[in-house]
Each structure stands twice: as structure tokens, then as C-alpha cells.
Amino acid sequence: MAATATGRATAASRGFDWREVLIWIGAALGFSGLYMAILFAPEEATMSHAQRIFYVHVPAAWVGFLAFGVVFLSSVAFLWTRQRRFDLAAHASTEIGVVFTTVAIASGAVWGKSAWGTWWTWDPRLTTTFMLWFIYAVSLMVRAYGGPSSQSARFAAVLGIVGFLDIPLIHLSVLWWRSLHPLPVVVRAEGFGSGLPPEMLWALLVNVAAFTLLYVALFSLRRAQMTAQDALSAQREQQRRHTAGPGAGMREGSR
Amino acid sequence: MNPLTAMFIGFAIVWGGLFLYVLRLHRLGREIERKLGREA
Numbered sequence: 001m002a003a004t005a006t007g008r009a010t011a012a013s014r015g016f017d018w019r020e021v022l023i024w025i026g027a028a029l030g031f032s033g034l035y036m037a038i039l040f041a042p043e044e045a046t047m048s049h050a051q052r053i054f055y056v057h058v059p060a061a062w063v064g065f066l067a068f069g070v071v072f073l074s075s076v077a078f079l080w081t082r083q084r085r086f087d088l089a090a091h092a093s094t095e096i097g098v099v100f101t102t103v104a105i106a107s108g109a110v111w112g113k114s115a116w117g118t119w120w121t122w123d124p125r126l127t128t129t130f131m132l133w134f135i136y137a138v139s140l141m142v143r144a145y146g147g148p149s150s151q152s153a154r155f156a157a158v159l160g161i162v163g164f165l166d167i168p169l170i171h172l173s174v175l176w177w178r179s180l181h182p183l184p185v186v187v188r189a190e191g192f193g194s195g196l197p198p199e200m201l202w203a204l205l206v207n208v209a210a211f212t213l214l215y216v217a218l219f220s221l222r223r224a225q226m227t228a229q230d231a232l233s234a235q236r237e238q239q240r241r242h243t244a245g246p247g248a249g250m251r252e253g254s255r
Numbered sequence: 256m257n258p259l260t261a262m263f264i265g266f267a268i269v270w271g272g273l274f275l276y277v278l279r280l281h282r283l284g285r286e287i288e289r290k291l292g293r294e295a
Contacts, residue, residue, distance in 0.1 A: 020281070023278075023281065034267070034270060037262075038263050049259050049262055050258070053265075056265075056266060056269055099273075110265070218276070218280065221284055228287040232294070235294055236294070
């Protein structure tokens with residue numbers, strides 16, 4: 001693992017890093033998305049400009065779901081194989097998923113204040129989304145307080161799998177229960193995006209693409225960083241043992 | 256304040272925050288990789 005990370009370090013020191021390219025493409029798409037959300041998309045008849053929060057809220061919620069989907073798959077793979085790389089992928093994606101779900105909840109609260117006159121209400125969609133955020137925040141706490149032990153990785157993996165089961169519930173909550181939250185306008189039985197005029201759909205799709213690219217960049221950066229940190233710790237441990245001398249392990253073991 | 260300006264400021268804060276998060280991770284990652292290369 002140390003050799004791989006060292007190889008990456010050499011590649012980074014050469015100057016070219018594909019993740020940098022991804023970040024700049026994401027930033028360019030983000031600016032386009034900002035322009036489309038503010039100036040290109042038409043003003044909505046009932047909600048007026050407050051509806052434009054939708055162009056941040058929906059992409060952030062989508063990326064949160066995507067991130068937790070990656071956590072789910074990585075957690076299953078980790079419990080199956082016990083390979084550290086899957087645990088690192090789940091950890092990295094959990095962090096990013098929590099950030100984006102926080103953005104979705106906060107932007108939804110701003111919209112809610114304008115539409116419903118309150119920042120928060122215990123509506124089925126809001127409550128199930130809060131549950132999702134809470135489960136993954138707990139998973140991060142388990143990792144933070146449990147340290148790098150295999151037990152905390154196992155607990156976090158179980159939480160990663162259980163938390164994902166909430167996502168279909170979030171999507172269906174507005175259909176199953178009486179909810180204040182608007183009904184789906186993109187993923188519908190009548191057809192993809194059939195609930196939106198084309199200009200609004202395009203503005204949304206550009207923002208979704210920008211947020212998704214940002215997720216890919218963040219995920220690869222964080223995962224590479226964690227892998228390098230792991231390799232660095234292993235390297236330091238090896239050096240410490242080497243400095244302590246050949247009998248150090250035996251002395252430590254006899255205590 | 257014009258609602259459209261308020262919206263623009265809000266969006267810029269979200270995007271700016273996320274972009275700074277990416278840059279910070281990138282910088283931290285490079286730092287760890289440099290340390291790894293130095294100590295190898």
C-alpha cells in the first residue's frame with residue numbers, strides 16, 4: 001500500500017493530477033449552473049424567485065443519496081471481504097454525503113421559511129431525511145470515537161447499510177403519507193422531468209452534473225488522502241520498530 | 256434587498272464553501288503525499 005501511495009506522491013510532484021482537472025471542470029460547470037439557475041431559468045408563477053433554491057436543494061439531495069449509495073456498496077464489500085480499501089471508501093463517502101445532506105436540509109429550510117412560514121416542520125419527507133443525516137452522522141461519530149479499530153469499522157459498515165434503507169422511504173414518503181413537501185417533478189411515472197418546463201429542467205440538470213462532478217472529485221481526493229495517511233502511519237510504525245531494534249517487539253510482547 | 260441578488264449571494268456562499276472544501280482537501284492530500292515521499 002505504501003508503494004502505491006508513494007507512486008501517487010511521485011505523480012503528484014510531477015505536476016499533473018487528473019483530480020485537479022476534474023475540480024476545474026466542476027467549477028466551470030458550477031458557474032454555468034449558477035448562471036442558469038439565476039438568469040436562464042424562468043421565474044416560477046406561485047413561488048417567484050424563492051423557487052430557485054430548488055437548483056441547489058435537489059442536486060445536493062441527489063449527491064447525498066449517491067454518496068450514501070456508495071457507502072452502502074462499500075460497506076457490503078467491506079463486510080464481505082474485510083479489505084481496508086472498502087472501509088476507507090465508505091468513510092470518505094459518508095463524510096461527503098453528510099456535507100451534501102446538510103446543504104439539502106439547510107437550503108430546504110430557507111425555502112420552507114418562504115413557502116410555509118417555518119424553517120422546520122416534522123413532515124414525513126423532512127423527518128426521514130433528518131433520520132438519514134442522523135444515521136450517517138452517528139456513523140462518523142462511531143469512527144471518530146472508536147478509532148481505527150476493526151470493530152468501529154464493522155459498526156460503521158452496519159450503519160452504512162441500515163441508513164441506506166431510508167432512501168427509498170424518503171423518495172416514497174410524499175406519496176405514501178400526507179406531506180407538505182412538493183411531489184416529485186423529475187423522477188415520475190409520467191416520464192423523466194415531465195413535471196418541469198424544459199428551461200427549468202436544463203438548469204436543474206446542469207447543476208446536478210456540477211454537483212455530481214464535485215462529489216467525484218471530493219470522493220477521490222478524500223479516499224486518496226486516507227490511503228496516503230494509512231501508508232504514512234504504517235511507514236512510521238515500521239521506522240519506529242526499526243529504530244527500537246530487533247528485540248523491541250519481544251520486549252513489548254513479554255510485558 | 257432584491258430577491259434575485261439575495262439568491263445569488265446564497266448560491267455563491269454554497270458554491271464558494273464547497274469549492275474551498277475541495278481545495279483544502281486537495282492541499283491536505285498533497286501535504287500527506289509529500290510527507291510520505293520524504294519519509295520513505
